[in-house]
Amino acid sequence: MTNYFEYTEIVSNGFITSCDYFQTKVNAHLLNRGYLNVYTYKGQKSVISISDFLMLIINSGLSEEQQAEIKIDSEDSQVFIYTNRVSTAEKLDSVVNLLMTNSHIEEILDQNISNFNVYTSEMIVNLLSSPRDIYFEGSKIGQLEWLDYAKYCNDNNQIVDSINAYNKYYIQTNENAAGFNLAVLLSSINLDLVSIEYYQQLISNGYDCHHNLALSYYKLNDYDNALQSLLNVDFEQSHKSYLLKAQILIMQNEYKQALIVLNQGFVYLKHINVIEANRIKKLFIEVNNYIK
Numbered sequence: 001m002t003n004y005f006e007y008t009e010i011v012s013n014g015f016i017t018s019c020d021y022f023q024t025k026v027n028a029h030l031l032n033r034g035y036l037n038v039y040t041y042k043g044q045k046s047v048i049s050i051s052d053f054l055m056l057i058i059n060s061g062l063s064e065e066q067q068a069e070i071k072i073d074s075e076d077s078q079v080f081i082y083t084n085r086v087s088t089a090e091k092l093d094s095v096v097n098l099l100m101t102n103s104h105i106e107e108i109l110d111q112n113i114s115n116f117n118v119y120t121s122e123m124i125v126n127l128l129s130s131p132r133d134i135y136f137e138g139s140k141i142g143q144l145e146w147l148d149y150a151k152y153c154n155d156n157n158q159i160v161d162s163i164n165a166y167n168k169y170y171i172q173t174n175e176n177a178a179g180f181n182l183a184v185l186l187s188s189i190n191l192d193l194v195s196i197e198y199y200q201q202l203i204s205n206g207y208d209c210h211h212n213l214a215l216s217y218y219k220l221n222d223y224d225n226a227l228q229s230l231l232n233v234d235f236e237q238s239h240k241s242y243l244l245k246a247q248i249l250i251m252q253n254e255y256k257q258a259l260i261v262l263n264q265g266f267v268y269l270k271h272i273n274v275i276e277a278n279r280i281k282k283l284f285i286e287v288n289n290y291i292k
Contacts, residue, residue: 007096008089014082015089017096021046021053021077024099029109035118036189038159041077045189049157052116054079059115060108061095062088119160121191127160128194131168143172150181159185176207184212192216211238214248223248239269239276246283255291259284 008017021027022044030047031037037045048056054072058081062070071082083089098104134141134149141149150165166182169175183198199213210232217226226248233241242265249258262284269277 005089005093007100008093014084015086015092017057017081017083017089017092019057019079019096019100021050021079024096025102025105026053026056026099026109029102029105030118033109034120036121036124036191038119038189039157040159041157044077046077047118048116050074050077050079054081055115056108056112057081057092057095057099059112061091066091121194124160124163124186124189124191125194127164128167131164131171134165134168143169147178150178154185159189174205176202176205180207180209180212183209187212187216187219190219192219196220211241211244214241215244218244218248218251221251223252235265236268239265239273242269243276243280243283246280246287250287255287258287259291262287 005015005017007019008015021041026048027037027046035047037047039046039049041050051074054074057079058067058070058072066083066085066088069083069085070088073080073082081092083092095108098108134146136145136149146165146169150162150169153159153162153165163182163185166178166185170178170182179198179202183195183202186192186198187195195216196213199209199216202209203213210229214226214229214233217223217229227245230241230245230248235241235245242261246258246261246265249255249261262280265280266277266284269280
């Protein structure tokens with residue numbers, strides 16, 4: 001019976017079905033539907049939360065009676081479902097198997113998508129123009145607490161709530177730091193066209209974020225504007241700009257110029273920022289080997 005299940009372990013008192021969200025096909029299908037990666041688990045981005053993923057498995061495979069007798073747990077992107085019934089384990093194992101392939105996954109998502117907290121770019125843009133009131137533990141909080149709440153949400157994988165809080169504060173105060181944090185979060189979910197608008201606004205207010213503006217242009221494959229933005233960067237203060245400029249030059253097939261920038265960065269940073277210097281050294285070796 002050991003080989004009977006693919007994703008379920010037989011334990012002394014029952015069965016544990018487990019899988020890692022990022023090994024399934026769920027996220028790829030949701031991205032194809034236009035949803036954004038707004039959650040992060042162990043450095044990997046996901047469209048839905050792991051709690052929603054658990055519910056996706058359970059609701060797709062189990063009756064209400066079966067759901068009442070299971071026990072669930074999760075760790076980062078890994079989920080665990082315990083049952084003492086072989087029939088329940090069979091259904092759970094079957095659902096996970098479907099999610100690991102492209103078989104019937106669209107039908108499964110159709111049945112569950114309305115229950116997910118998912119976001120499209122249009123939804124985020126609408127949120128920016130019409131921010132929600134902010135509640136913490138059931139109570140509406142005031143402006144003095146919005147920044148603390150935004151940081152709390154960002155630290156706890158609630159990126160959309162953090163975006164809403166920073167945006168609401170920025171609208172009310174026009175504080176550059178809040179606008180910058182907002183733009184960075186928007187870029188983190190690949191809304192760089194929107195981020196660019198904020199970075200440009202901040203720069204017109206005298207706030208130095210040319211590196212981040214260049215990074216957003218780079219992510220959009222707009223290499224000319226990315227390089228133009230870097231002209232306004234003090235590389236000795238913005239250490240990551242050496243690597244960014246080199247990467248842009250590489251995308252433009254300017255390998256020798258990229259090597260010059262990387263060498264300059266390594267020489268300057270090797271005694272003051274060892275981590276960044278090592279990143280630069282690694283890319284220098286890769287590019288040098290490639291052009292040889």
